[in-house]
Amino acid sequence: MSDNEEIIKIIETLFESGITKDLSKLRDIHLNDPKFSSFSDLPPYDLKDYQNTIELEELRFVSISDYSYEIKNPKISIFGNAAIVAMELVQKGMLIDNKAYTGEHMMINGRATFVLIKQPTWKIAHIHLSKIS
Numbered sequence: 001m002s003d004n005e006e007i008i009k010i011i012e013t014l015f016e017s018g019i020t021k022d023l024s025k026l027r028d029i030h031l032n033d034p035k036f037s038s039f040s041d042l043p044p045y046d047l048k049d050y051q052n053t054i055e056l057e058e059l060r061f062v063s064i065s066d067y068s069y070e071i072k073n074p075k076i077s078i079f080g081n082a083a084i085v086a087m088e089l090v091q092k093g094m095l096i097d098n099k100a101y102t103g104e105h106m107m108i109n110g111r112a113t114f115v116l117i118k119q120p121t122w123k124i125a126h127i128h129l130s131k132i133s
Contacts, residue, residue, distance in 0.1 A: 003122070004076050007083050010122050011071070011114055014057070018067040018093070023058045030054065031123040038127040041110055053127070065103070067093035081118040082125075087111070089129070109133045 001009070010029050017023055030036060036050040048056065061067065072088035089112045094103040108131055115126035 003078055003083070003118075006122050007076055007078075007085060007116055008071075008074065010116065010124060011074075011085060014124070015069040015071075015091075017057070018061040018064060018069065018091075021061065023061060026054055026057055029124055031117055031119075031125045033125070036125055039129065040127070041108065041129045041131040063096055064093035064106070065096055067091070083114075083116045083118075083122065085112075085114040085116065087113075088132075 013025050013029050017026055030050060030053065032050050034049070036053070038048045038053040039045070040048070040056070042056075042060070068091070070090040072090065074085055074087040077084045089108075089110050091106075091108045091110070093106055095106050096103050110129055110131045112130075113126075113128040114124055116122045117125045
C-alpha cells in the first residue's frame with residue numbers, strides 16, 4: 001500500500017468509527033503524545049489534547065445514528081515523515097437525545113485538515129475541522 005493510500009485509510013478509519021460504532025480503533029490511529037492537538041467545529045472550541053479528543057470523538061459518534069460521511073477533493077502533501085491532508089468533508093446523521101427520546105437531522109458541510117506523522121506507521125498528530133455551512 002502506498003503512503004497516500006495508507007494515509008487516506010487512516011482518515012477513513014476515523015469516520016468509519018461513526019458508522020460501525022467500533023470506537024476501539026480511534027486510539028490506534030491518533031498519535032498518543034503530548035504534541036497531539038485538535039480543533040473542532042463543535043464545542044468546546046479550545047485546543048484539545050489526545051485524551052480529550054478521543055473522549056469527544058467517542059461521545060460524538062455514539063450520539064449520532066445513521067451517520068455517513070463523504071471526503072471530497074483530498075490533497076495529500078508528504079514531507080518526509082510528515083503529511084498534510086486538506087479536504088472538503090460532508091457529514092450527515094441523526095443527532096440523538098437519549099434522555100428526551102428525540103432526534104434531529106444534521107448535515108455538516110465543512111473542511112478538514114489533518115497532519116500525520118510516520119513513526120513507523122502513519123498516525124494523526126493534528127486535526128482541524130471547520131464548518132462551511
